[in-house]
Amino acid sequence: MSAHAHAVPAPVGGNLLNAVTLVCGVLIAIMAAILLTRFIFGLGSVTNINDGYSWGIWVVVDVMIGSALACGGFSVALLVYIFNKGQYHPLVRPALLASLFGYTLAGTGIFVDLGRWWNFWHIFWPSYSNPNSVMFEVAVCVTAYIVVMWIEFSPVFLEKLGMKDVRQKLNKLLFFFIALGVLLPMMHQSSLGTMLVVMGSQVNPLWQTPLQPVIYLLTAIVIGYGVVLFESCVAAASYRRSIEVQLLDPLAKIMLGVLALYLVVRLVDLTVRGAWGGAFEFSGIAVSFWIENLAFLAPFILIGSTQARRNPANLFLAGIAIMVGGVLLRLNGFLIGYGHHTGTGWSYFPSIYEIMVTTGFFAIEVLGYIIITRRFPVLPREDARATI
C-alpha cells in the first residue's frame, strides 16, 4: 500500500480577497451585463454570428474547447482507477475540480447560446428527443457527466461539513460513479468530433473524416494530461508550493504515448483519404493546420527526454503546446475550416461582447478554483501555507 502513502488533501487557506479574485469579479459582472442584453434583445444584439457562421465562440470555445480543456479529471481518473496507477491519486482532486468547473460552465455556455432556451428541456423529453442526432447524445452525456462529477467531488464537501454517514454510504457506490465518470466523457468527447460529420463538405477535408470520434477522443485524453501539467505548474507557482515532478514526469511520458498514437491515426487518416492537398495551399487554413500539428509535435522536443521532463518549465510549455494543438483542432474544424459552401459572402470574427462573455466564463472558473482550493481539502497538504 505504499502507493497510497501520499500527501493528504487539505485547504490551502489564505485570503479570498486579492487582485486575482477582484479582477475575476469585475469580468463576471461585465459578462452578466452582456448576457442580460442578449436575453432581452436577442443573439444578434451582442454577437457577430450569422447564417454563414451560426456557431461562434460561445459554442466552439465555451463548449467544444471548454469541455476538452476540462478533461483533466477524466484523464487522471482513467489512469488511477482504470489502469490502477494509484501513485497519481494526489492529482485526482485538483484535476476533478477543474473539470467540474469546466463542464458546468460548458453546460451553462450552451444555454446562453440557445436561441429558444426556454425549450431546452425538450432535448431530454422522450417524445421530442432525436437519438439520431449527435447533439442529442452530446447533450445527454454532458449533463449526466456534470451530475456524476458533482457526486464524485462531493466527498470534499461532505468532509468539510463532517457528514460522515453520507460519506460512507457514498464510498460504497463511488466505484460506479467513477466508472461512469470515465465512460461519459469518452462518449461525448468523441461525439463532439462526430458532430462535424453531418456537416459534410461544409467542413474542409483536413478536418472532415468518419474517424472524427477517435481523433477527438484521443486528443481529449492528451489535452487532459496537458492541462494537468499546466495547472500543476500554475498552482505550484501561485500558491508557492513545490511541484510534484516525481508524478508529472511519468504522467508526461504516458501523455506522449497517447499523443504519438493520435498523430499516427491523424497521419494515416489524412493519407488514406488523400486529404493532404489543403495543407499545401497558400491559405490561412493551411497555416492553421500546420500550427495545430506542430503544437502537437512540440512536446516530443520539449519533454522527450527524462531530463527535460524533470524541468518544470518544459512541462509547463509542453502543457501549453498540447492545449494550443487541441484548441486549434477544434477551432479549425468548427470555424476556421468551416463554410465551404456558405462561406462565400459570409465571414465571422467574434465581437468584443462575445469575447467578454467567454472571458467571463473562464473568470468564473478561476474564481471558483481559488475559493474551493483555499477553503476545501483539494490540493495535497503542504507545510508551507499560501502567502498571497
Next chain:
Amino acid sequence: MASRRHFLKGALAGGAALAGATLAPEACARDTHTRPAEGLGLLYDATLCIGCKACVAACKEANGNPPEFSTEDQLWDTPLDTSGYTFNIIKMYRNGTMQTKDAEVNGFSFMKTSCMHCADPSCVSACPVSAMVKDPITGIVSYDPAICVGCRYCVVACPFGIPKYQYDSPTGKIGKCELCRHRYADGHYSACAEVCPTGATLYGKTADLLAEAKRRIALAPGSRTSYPRGKIGGPDQSYEAPVGNYLQHVYGEHEYGGTQVLKLSAVNFQKVGMPDLPAKSSAATSETIQHSLYGGLVLPVVALGALSFIAKRNVKPDDDAAASDHKEEQS
C-alpha cells in the same frame, strides 16, 4: 509482483474497454434514404426563368414574412439572400459582358435558392429535438418552432445553407421553405410555382417532375416544345417555347440520395451556386457512426460494466476516508 500483475490485468481490461468503446464495428450501417414514392417538390428550370421575382414576393406573402431592405431608400423588399424572414430568392450568375442568357461566358443565368427537401436531410439528422422533421408521405421537411431549442445545428449542417435563424429577436425562430404545406387545405400549392409566369418553377410530385426534367434535357436545343405551368397534373396552363441548351444533369436526382426539388440549368451548377454533392448523404455517415456506437446502448452498457468491475477493484474504499480521518486526528 502481485501488485504488478494486478496492474497489468487492470491495464489490459482498461485497454479492452477503451478499444471496445471507440473502435466499434460498422454493424449498424445506415444507408442513404431515398425519396418517398409520393414525395412532393418543385422543378426549377433556369432556362425558363426571366428573373421577375414574382415567386419571391409571393413567398413573402404566403409565409407572412416582413420585407427586408438592402437599398438606402428602403422602398421595397430587396433581400440579398435567404434569411430567417426570406425563404426563397432568385440569385443571378453573371459573366463578362452579360450579353447572352444562359451562357457561361459573357452571359448570365438565374438560380432559385430555397429548401431542396432532401431525401436524407442533414438538418433532420442534426436536430436534437425533432423540431425539424421529414414527412414520411409528402417528404416535406417541416419545422416546428414550439419544439425548437434554437441550437442552430440545422443551420450549420445544411449543405445548401437553407435553414436560417432570426438573430434580431429574443425569441428568434428558424425560417425555411416548407413547400407552403399550410396552404394545401385551401386547395393551394407552393406560392412560388402558383405565380410563376413562365413555368420556370413547377410544382408536383417529384417522380412526375423528374420525368418532365428528363423529357426536357432529351430534346434538341432550339426545337420547340410544350412547357406546363403551375402544377403538373393541374389545369392545363401550358405554352410552347424553344428548348434551352440544357446540361445533361438533373440537379437533385442523385445528390445526397436525391432531393425533392429538382433543377435544370444551362450553366454549370457549381457556378450558379449549387454545391457538388456525393450520392451518399452525410446524415447516413453520421448516423452510421452514431448507431454503431450507441445502437441499443449495447456498447455503453458493456463498457460501463467492464469499467465498473475494474474501478471496483482499484478504488480503495478507505482511500479518501483514511485521508480525512487522518486530517481529523490532526486538527
